[in-house]
Amino acid sequence: MEDKILEALSKPSKYGMDLDISKYVIEEAEISEYANEEESRISEEVSKKLGIEKEKLDYIQINQKAIYKKYQEKGLIVIPLKKAIEENEIAKKFSWKIINPTYDKYTALTYLKGNNIGYFIYVPPNTKVDFPIYTCLILRKGAQLVHNLVFLDENSEAHIVSGCTIPHQTEGIHIGISEFYISKNAKASFTMLHSWSKNIHVRPRTVAYVEENGEFVNYYISYTEVSSLQTYPKVILNDNAKAHMYSLIIGKNSAKYDVGCKVILKGKNSSAEIISRAIALEESEIITRAKIIGKNCSKGHIECFGLIESEKAKVSTYPILISKNQEAMLTHEAAIGKISREEIEYLMARGFSEEEAKTIIIRGFSNIEVKELPELVKKQIEYIRNKFLKFTL
Amino acid sequence: MNILKLENLTVGINEKIVVKNINLEIEKGELHVIFGPNGSGKTTLLASIMGLPHIKVCNGKIIFEGKDITNLPSYERARLGISLAFQNVPSFKTVKLEEIVNKICKKFNSKRKELISTLKIESLLQRKLFYEFSGGERKRVEFFLSLLQNPKILLLDEIDSGVDRDTISIFAKIINDLIDKKVTIIIVTHYGNILEELKKITKVHLMVNGSIVLSSDISLVEKIMKVGYEKFLEKYGR
Numbered sequence: 333m334e335d336k337i338l339e340a341l342s343k344p345s346k347y348g349m350d351l352d353i354s355k356y357v358i359e360e361a362e363i364s365e366y367a368n369e370e371e372s373r374i375s376e377e378v379s380k381k382l383g384i385e386k387e388k389l390d391y392i393q394i395n396q397k398a399i400y401k402k403y404q405e406k407g408l409i410v411i412p413l414k415k416a417i418e419e420n421e422i423a424k425k426f427s428w429k430i431i432n433p434t435y436d437k438y439t440a441l442t443y444l445k446g447n448n449i450g451y452f453i454y455v456p457p458n459t460k461v462d463f464p465i466y467t468c469l470i471l472r473k474g475a476q477l478v479h480n481l482v483f484l485d486e487n488s489e490a491h492i493v494s495g496c497t498i499p500h501q502t503e504g505i506h507i508g509i510s511e512f513y514i515s516k517n518a519k520a521s522f523t524m525l526h527s528w529s530k531n532i533h534v535r536p537r538t539v540a541y542v543e544e545n546g547e548f549v550n551y552y553i554s555y556t557e558v559s560s561l562q563t564y565p566k567v568i569l570n571d572n573a574k575a576h577m578y579s580l581i582i583g584k585n586s587a588k589y590d591v592g593c594k595v596i597l598k599g600k601n602s603s604a605e606i607i608s609r610a611i612a613l614e615e616s617e618i619i620t621r622a623k624i625i626g627k628n629c630s631k632g633h634i635e636c637f638g639l640i641e642s643e644k645a646k647v648s649t650y651p652i653l654i655s656k657n658q659e660a661m662l663t664h665e666a667a668i669g670k671i672s673r674e675e676i677e678y679l680m681a682r683g684f685s686e687e688e689a690k691t692i693i694i695r696g697f698s699n700i701e702v703k704e705l706p707e708l709v710k711k712q713i714e715y716i717r718n719k720f721l722k723f724t725l
Numbered sequence: 726m727n728i729l730k731l732e733n734l735t736v737g738i739n740e741k742i743v744v745k746n747i748n749l750e751i752e753k754g755e756l757h758v759i760f761g762p763n764g765s766g767k768t769t770l771l772a773s774i775m776g777l778p779h780i781k782v783c784n785g786k787i788i789f790e791g792k793d794i795t796n797l798p799s800y801e802r803a804r805l806g807i808s809l810a811f812q813n814v815p816s817f818k819t820v821k822l823e824e825i826v827n828k829i830c831k832k833f834n835s836k837r838k839e840l841i842s843t844l845k846i847e848s849l850l851q852r853k854l855f856y857e858f859s860g861g862e863r864k865r866v867e868f869f870l871s872l873l874q875n876p877k878i879l880l881l882d883e884i885d886s887g888v889d890r891d892t893i894s895i896f897a898k899i900i901n902d903l904i905d906k907k908v909t910i911i912i913v914t915h916y917g918n919i920l921e922e923l924k925k926i927t928k929v930h931l932m933v934n935g936s937i938v939l940s941s942d943i944s945l946v947e948k949i950m951k952v953g954y955e956k957f958l959e960k961y962g963r
Contacts, residue, residue, distance in 0.1 A: 637819075674815040681775050681811070682825070683803035683832050683874060692828060696820030696853075 337433045340440035347621070348562025348590040351533055353441050356475035356505050361447035362397040363412045371399065374470060374499045382495035382525050383715035384466050391451040391467040395476050398449050407456035408490075410465060413481050416452035422483050423452050430481075430511035431539045438507045438535040446477030450509070453492065455518070457485040464491045464523075464709050471498050471506045471532065478508040484518035484546075491521045491709050496534075503531040512540035514548055514573075521549035523709050525716050528558040530585060538565035542573040544599065549576045549704045552591070553713060555720035557584040557616070564592045564621065569630075571599035577606045578700050582720055583616025583645065592621025592650070597630035597660060604631075607700055610638040612645035623652040626660025634664035639671060639697055695721055726791060728753045728909050729774070729878055733785035736773045742783065743769040745935040751878075754907035756900070756925055760914060760946060761932035762954040767913040768812055770932070771880045774911075775809040776802045789878070804832075806877030810867050810884050812913075817854035822846075822866060825854055829873045837873060843895060844869045860887040868896060878909040885919035897922035917946050933958060 344350040367375060371394055379386040390410045392399040398412035409420070416423035433443035451467055469478055484490060496506060506528075514520050520540075528534060540548045548567055567575045577593045595604040606622040624632035638647035653662040671693050679689035698717055702710065727750045734747040744766045751757055759767050773780045774787060776799040787795045794802055817825075830837055841847055844865045855863055868884050881900075885893050900910060901924050912919070920926065920943065929946055931939040939945060949957045 672815060675817055677778055677799070678811065678815050679825075680798065680800045681777060681803060681809055682829055682870065683800050684828070685798075685800050688800075692820060692824070693817070696817065696824060699819070 337440050337443055340434040341437050341444070343434070343436050343440065345436040345438065345535070345562060347564060347592070348535070349560050349588065351505065351560070353437055353505065358445050358475045358477060359396040361414060361449045363415055364397065364399050365402050367392065367399045371397070374472070375468060377499050378468060378470050378495065378497050381497055381527060382468070383712060383719070384468065384493070384495055389466050389468050392470065393449060393468070393476070393478060394470045395472050395474065396447065396449050400451070406459050406461070408459065408461055409452065409454040411452055413450045413452040413479055414448040416481070417448055420452065420454065422454060423481060426483060426511065426513055427481055430513060430541050431509055431537060435537065439509060439537055442477040442479055442507050442509050446479050448479050449477065450479035450481070452480070453482045453490065455484045455488040455490045457487055459488045461490040464493045464706065464712070467492065467494045469494060469496045469506070469508065471502070471504050473502045474504050476504065476506045478506070480508070480510040482510070482520065483513045484515055484520050486515045487517040488515070489519045491523070491706055493523045493525065493709060493712055495525045497527040498529055498532060501529050501531070505533045505535070508536040510536065510538040512538070512548065514540060514542045514546040516543045517545045518543070519547040521551070521705055521709065523551040523705070523713065524553070525712065526552070526554035527556050528554070528561070530557045531559055533559050534561040536563040538563070540565070540567045540575070542567065542569050542575065544571045545573060546570070547574045547704070549702070550578065550593070551702060551705065551713065552579040553716055554589070555582040555716065557587040558589070560588040562590040564594065567593070567595045567604070569595065569597055569599055569602035569604060572601045573599055574602070575604040576702070576704055577604070578702055579608045579620070580698055580700060580717070581608070581610045581618050581620070582698070583610070583612045583618045585614050585616065587616040589617065590619040590621070592619070592623070594623040594625070595632065597624065597626045597628060597632055600628045600630070602628065602630045605633045605635070607635045608637070609698055609700060610647050610649070611641060611694060611698065612638065612647045613641045615642070615644040617646040619648045619650070621650045622664070623654070624662055626655040626657055626662050628657050629659035630657070630661070632660070632662045634666070636666040637697070638668035639694070640668060641670060691721060727751055728790055730788040731785065732788065734773065734782065734787065735784040736769060737781050737783050738769060738779060743935055744773060746785070747937055749930070749937065751909055751911070753909055754904060755927035756904050756910045756912070756923065758912050758914065758920060758926055758929045758946070759932055760917065760929055760949065763915065765932045766935040767932050768882055771809055771882050771911065771913055774880055775799055775807060803874060806875070807880070808871045808874040808876035808878070809880040810871035810882060812882040814855050814863060814867055816856040818856050820854050821850070822852055822854045823850040825870065826850065826873065829870060833873060833875045835873045835875045840869055840872055843899065861889060861892060864888050865892065872899070876908060878911070879903065881910065881912045883913060883915060885914055886916065893919050894922060901925070917950060920946055
């Protein structure tokens with residue numbers, strides 16, 4: 333196995349530009365219950381950026397140092413995965429079982445060098461975690477390799493918000509491996525708020541395995557420039573399980589985004605929707621991919637909308653539907669265009685300047701209606717969305 | 726002093742002259758009706774008063790409350806108190822009606838509650854603006870939005886076409902109330918459906934081929950309705 337993983341270190345990802353991962357310095361793994369003064373200042377800074385109160389952060393990771401709060405409430409566990417693997421049977425059993433380390437060079441690197449620094453979240457059976465679990469992953473420089481494992485036991489519910497960002501301009505790569513196991517009748521949401529800068533490469537790798545009647549909601553928002561960002565989460569749904577995959581990408585400057593996801597409708601009556609909004613400004617390039625594979629009597633829908641707001645920007649969308657069952661109902665809708673002149677002129681006659689009119693239209697465009705998230709998480713998304721709108725226009 | 730004065734106004738769209746040499750003076754609180762066959766330039770005339778970007782003023786002036794607004798962009802005219810209910814509206818696939826309403830009310834410091842109930846807007850608020858609206862819903866919402874701007878002068882382009890009788894009565898009642906409140910109104914209409922319910926029509930202008938060829942009182946409408954545009958124009962010459 334180890335040989336294969338070593339081999340995978342040179343295996344490029346199927347999508348996105350290939351990166352030389354050997355040039356980045358990886359720091360030693362460290363775990364602490366306390367942040368020093370500097371770390372405290374950094375987390376304060378980035379939590380402001382993401383609109384998360386610093387006190388509410390349950391887990392902070394700066395490069396390879398994990399800082400966590402020691403608490404247990406209703407049996408909920410939020411601890412560094414490295415520590416969890418030493419003391420928790422579930423962590424031990426499921427780590428690297430949902431995502432194969434040989435998937436590509438980024439998973440292999442994280443497996444070999446990341447030391448399982450990342451968070452482990454365990455939600456006990458019949459437990460609804462009332463407040464979102466906030467985590468923050470901060471890249472200072474070099475490489476940040478994150479490995480998260482989230483396990484929801486039967487009939488539980490939890491909402492995880494992960495803010496990933498950098499405190500200041502730097503060069504580096506952020507790799508985030510997130511494994512989700514959602515047991516029967518459980519519901520998990522994973523909201524990722526990303527804010528990067530021009531010399532950063534980002535490669536999140538997410539897989540969710542959803543048991544019968546389970547539900548997985550994924551909301552991904554990234555609104556800054558970035559050297560390159562490529563992600564293609566995979567979700568496997570069993571009987572009556574549901575997945576809602578949302579993404580909102582705003583490309584700035586010469587950002588290159590390749591963002592998508594794949595849902596496998598394995599179980600009977602499973603259902604999925606993949607909804608993406610891409611706004612390409614300046615010289616940015618955004619690719620959105622979506623794939624639904626219907627293997628059973630199931631339902632799937634893809635909706636990819638793109639706005640191209642500059643002559644030098646580019647948006648591509650690849651919706652793919654594959655049906656292996658006559659009873660699978662799969663549909664898609666895709667459209668790319670610029671803001672219609674007619675709409676702008678109409679709003680201008682209603683008293684809005686051209687800029688105000690564009691903002692109204694982009695605000696509307698970027699508003700994905702998500703019923704499945706709790707109010708607090710929605711507020712968080714709203715905060716980021718407003719910030720982006722201010723930042724962009 | 727008049728609230729709106731058009732002086733020798735000639736306007737074009739895409740190099741083509743559509744409105745020719747219009748002279749018109751309107752006092753505060755008056756209700757003017759512009760009448761005429763299809764393609765006579767009625768819509769373009771309203772669009773040029775509103776200052777829509779696709780309209781080019783080739784000659785003449787638009788004076789609003791004594792101020793030359795000929796070169797002012799539409800949003801500044803809107804903020805001065807000019808409001809247009811469009812004949813054709815774009816569908817906004819991504820913006821909810823309620824969001825636009827909030828924005829307009831904030832900008833113009835206006836109240837919505839009563840209008841929402843009179844114009845039966847409530848059930849449409851969460852819908853995308855004009856997207857998959859029926860003809861009647863579109864007209865109701867467009868009239869509603871134009872009113873939310875608290876206009877000093879309201880330009881109504883064919884708000885009565887494709888609307889049922891009951892709705893026309895509701896529109897007419899609102900217009901009559903506005904005239905009582907000294908709001909100035911210009912109505913463009915093709916069929917004149919709404920006119921019989923309007924109480925104080927100041928003047929009716931017949932527009933043909935981009936020019937106002939006749940201005941008269943409401944009796945002009947009745948004459949034209951009786952014989953139709955074609956015959957009427959044959960009689961009076963184009």
